[in-house]
Amino acid sequence: MFNHLPLSELAQKLDRRETSARQVMEDCLAQIDRVDPKIRAFLSLDRADALAQADAADKALASGSNHKNQPLLGIPIGIKDVISVKNQPLNCGSKILGKFRSPYDATVIEKLKQAGAIVFGRLNMDEFAMGSSTETSAFGLTHNPWDITRIPGGSSGGSAASVAADECIATLGSDTGGSIRQPAALCGVVGLKPTYGRVSRYGLVAFASSLDQIGPFTKDVRDAATILSVISGADRRDSTSVPQPVPDYAAALTGNIKGLKIGLAKEYMIGGLDPQVSAAMKAAVKQFESLGAEIVEVSLPHTDYAVATYYIVATAEASANLARFDGVRYCARAEGAADPIELYSKTRGAGFGPEVKRRIILGTYVLSSGYYDAYYLRAQKVRTLIRQDFLKAFEKVDVVLTPTTPTAAFKIGEKTDDPLQMYLSDIFTISCNLAGICGISIPCGYTENPKLPMGLQLLGKPFGEETLLRTAHAYEQATGWNKVKPALEF
Amino acid sequence: MPTEVDVKYVAYLARLALTPAEEEKLGAQLKNILGYIDKLNELDVTGIEPTAHAVPLVNVMRADTPTPSMSQEDALRNAPLQANGLFIVPKIVE
Numbered sequence: 001m002f003n004h005l006p007l008s009e010l011a012q013k014l015d016r017r018e019t020s021a022r023q024v025m026e027d028c029l030a031q032i033d034r035v036d037p038k039i040r041a042f043l044s045l046d047r048a049d050a051l052a053q054a055d056a057a058d059k060a061l062a063s064g065s066n067h068k069n070q071p072l073l074g075i076p077i078g079i080k081d082v083i084s085v086k087n088q089p090l091n092c093g094s095k096i097l098g099k100f101r102s103p104y105d106a107t108v109i110e111k112l113k114q115a116g117a118i119v120f121g122r123l124n125m126d127e128f129a130m131g132s133s134t135e136t137s138a139f140g141l142t143h144n145p146w147d148i149t150r151i152p153g154g155s156s157g158g159s160a161a162s163v164a165a166d167e168c169i170a171t172l173g174s175d176t177g178g179s180i181r182q183p184a185a186l187c188g189v190v191g192l193k194p195t196y197g198r199v200s201r202y203g204l205v206a207f208a209s210s211l212d213q214i215g216p217f218t219k220d221v222r223d224a225a226t227i228l229s230v231i232s233g234a235d236r237r238d239s240t241s242v243p244q245p246v247p248d249y250a251a252a253l254t255g256n257i258k259g260l261k262i263g264l265a266k267e268y269m270i271g272g273l274d275p276q277v278s279a280a281m282k283a284a285v286k287q288f289e290s291l292g293a294e295i296v297e298v299s300l301p302h303t304d305y306a307v308a309t310y311y312i313v314a315t316a317e318a319s320a321n322l323a324r325f326d327g328v329r330y331c332a333r334a335e336g337a338a339d340p341i342e343l344y345s346k347t348r349g350a351g352f353g354p355e356v357k358r359r360i361i362l363g364t365y366v367l368s369s370g371y372y373d374a375y376y377l378r379a380q381k382v383r384t385l386i387r388q389d390f391l392k393a394f395e396k397v398d399v400v401l402t403p404t405t406p407t408a409a410f411k412i413g414e415k416t417d418d419p420l421q422m423y424l425s426d427i428f429t430i431s432c433n434l435a436g437i438c439g440i441s442i443p444c445g446y447t448e449n450p451k452l453p454m455g456l457q458l459l460g461k462p463f464g465e466e467t468l469l470r471t472a473h474a475y476e477q478a479t480g481w482n483k484v485k486p487a488l489e490f
Numbered sequence: 491m492p493t494e495v496d497v498k499y500v501a502y503l504a505r506l507a508l509t510p511a512e513e514e515k516l517g518a519q520l521k522n523i524l525g526y527i528d529k530l531n532e533l534d535v536t537g538i539e540p541t542a543h544a545v546p547l548v549n550v551m552r553a554d555t556p557t558p559s560m561s562q563e564d565a566l567r568n569a570p571l572q573a574n575g576l577f578i579v580p581k582i583v584e
Contacts, residue, residue: 103564197545210543239550240543308527319504326505329577333570339580341505349507357506361516362523364504365495378530380540385533387541420523436544462545 003027003166007075007223011067014074021057021074025050025118028076032167038490040142041162043081043122044089050120057116071226073116078168080159081122082129084203085109092205093127093137096325096351098332106203108214108231115230123158127353129179129207131155132422136355145486147450150409153183160187163217171217176207177310178429180215181441185404185455188443191217192224195462196436197242200235208317211433220482221473225249244463252466253473258292263397267303274407280445280454281403291474298393302385306431307423312366312379319363387435399471400459402428404441408452438465442472443481495520
């Protein structure tokens, strides 16, 4: 079965004709048939189209194409249902979009296709990317492949779970406050959030425009580096994408981190960390030291204010971005509206779920007259302080090491009664988006009884993905955590 | 800072129809969340510039030359109600 292999090994096998793209795609589909009824990562899947793409990839291979000129040729990659793929459904985990079909490909999708990837499937997510457990999806939740009574994380829960379960070779997700890194940690896979502006957001349904980034979920760090090189780059259709050259990120994986300075922020070593996560982090520190890295204590003094800042900035931006879902040009339009205001209100009232409504109301409130200065403007200033914390730390260290999450995956329903509790679980991932820097989560061990993945997070300088990936890769190769897979016995 | 939100008014600003039950529940939850957010007032932000955008890009412009964009057919494809190349909506002006 070829669906268990990482991209780099599959690329070799495809180039050597040891297997075909068709075979790989069929193996992924067979795995989906076997396990997805229990995991429920996929919202929809066009099998005929996926197999047709596989056949096209095989034709390309037969006529001389290979992974040097098309790095993702024949590789099945699943897509979070928030990224536009032409003619495929686009629902963002919500009822409000009804039977919407994308009229165009997102830039990242164009790039994946140019690189020969098989772009398939719509993966489950929290509604409009608002959530940390995939429990706010209007289409039902996704289950953690390691324990189906637990959440896979969110908002890119489907993207993380499907890689962990070998349903896809890799997937794309999006990250606004941790929505790639947190589910990656909880599902035991690699999840990378590039620096803001590294990857074009054209075709990504916007949640918070100054925080959102698209990134890959993969089985190992090398695959993440390969995909990052493909999807990165300035795009004239996204004026926030930065004209920074795109290096060959996989070439940066030298395996050598001698002399690398790794920062440990004392504010992140808090009470509330699960003792097993704490122990795994201590072991990781020793592992990095044995690889020749130097551990340096740093301070990120405004850490404690990150969640509060985020829930003002992100909800404010979301309230603006979600104003477009009004029933005029698209949406499941509410019946019987007498005037446009009623049309908008009824369509949105019927179509949005409770978490989305909560954030729209909060975001509208903090921007409203009389409250703007006290909340939104103040939060923007605290954001500056948070960013400055990181830039100062990066004068002393090359990367910062943190746990990705305070605990392993929690049970379905455990945090749904108290929104604030859910928000606080993002404490380690949120600052990265506010500061605009890059971050990656990689497996760093498993809890005992039950066996659940734990992730460590590395945070890097703006456009410092080469160092970030090199550091992550060295640790991964020394520990082999990426090779551990869930039993998938349901 | 007041932590009671006039949910009805904010919902009107957001063009979001809420049931009375939703209004009440949201009011309570938002009071709790705003109470937490209040901690930002502990900080002295005098002289700090706000960050709207975390990368040093300004005034990213392109030349004002027209380029092909979406066809009218594609633009109308997901319309709830359309006719004669137009999106149909309830009457706006009497």
